[in-house]
Amino acid sequence: MSYDIEIADEEFNITYNVSPMFYAAIPDKGIRAIYGKTGAEALQILRDMRTYFEENREALKRFEPENGWGTWENTLKCINKMVFASMSHPKEIWEGD
Numbered sequence: 881m882s883y884d885i886e887i888a889d890e891e892f893n894i895t896y897n898v899s900p901m902f903y904a905a906i907p908d909k910g911i912r913a914i915y916g917k918t919g920a921e922a923l924q925i926l927r928d929m930r931t932y933f934e935e936n937r938e939a940l941k942r943f944e945p946e947n948g949w950g951t952w953e954n955t956l957k958c959i960n961k962m963v964f965a966s967m968s969h970p971k972e973i974w975e976g977d
Contacts, residue, residue: 881895881896882894882895882896883895883896883899883911883976883977884976884977885911885914885915885962885974885975885976885977886974886975886976887919887922887965887966887969887972887973887974887975888919888965888968888969888972890965890968890969892958892961892962892965894911894955894958895949895950897945897947897949897950898943898950898955899911900943901933901940901943901950901952901955902929904932904936904939904940904943905928905929905932905933905936906925906928906929911929911976912976912977913925914926914962914966914974914976915974915975915976915977916973916974916975917973917974918970918971918972918973918974919965919966919967919968919969919970919971919972919974920966920970920971922962922966922974923963923966923967923970926959926962926963926966927963929959930956930959930960930963933952933955933956933959934956937952940952
């Protein structure tokens with residue numbers, strides 16, 4: 881199972897195994913906080929999430945699943961790509977699931 885998230889022609893497939901990390905960063909919504917928002921609107925949300933990941937590395941690494949599908953490092957890389965996608969498509973809408 882995974883999150884299938886897209887903006888414009890860019891697609892992101894992220895394992896649900898990292899959802900505890902997303903919910904730690906944004907309680908109640910997780911990564912879904914960007915759904916329905918434009919790239920411009922989602923940009924600060926993603927930047928804040930990135931900062932949270934950077935500042936809480938050890939705490940978030942405890943959420944890494946034993947099967948190895950969903951690491952802190954790969955999730956942070958994905959968030960960075962999503963920040964860039966928001967900057968590249970400020971008027972497009974984030975969609976997911």
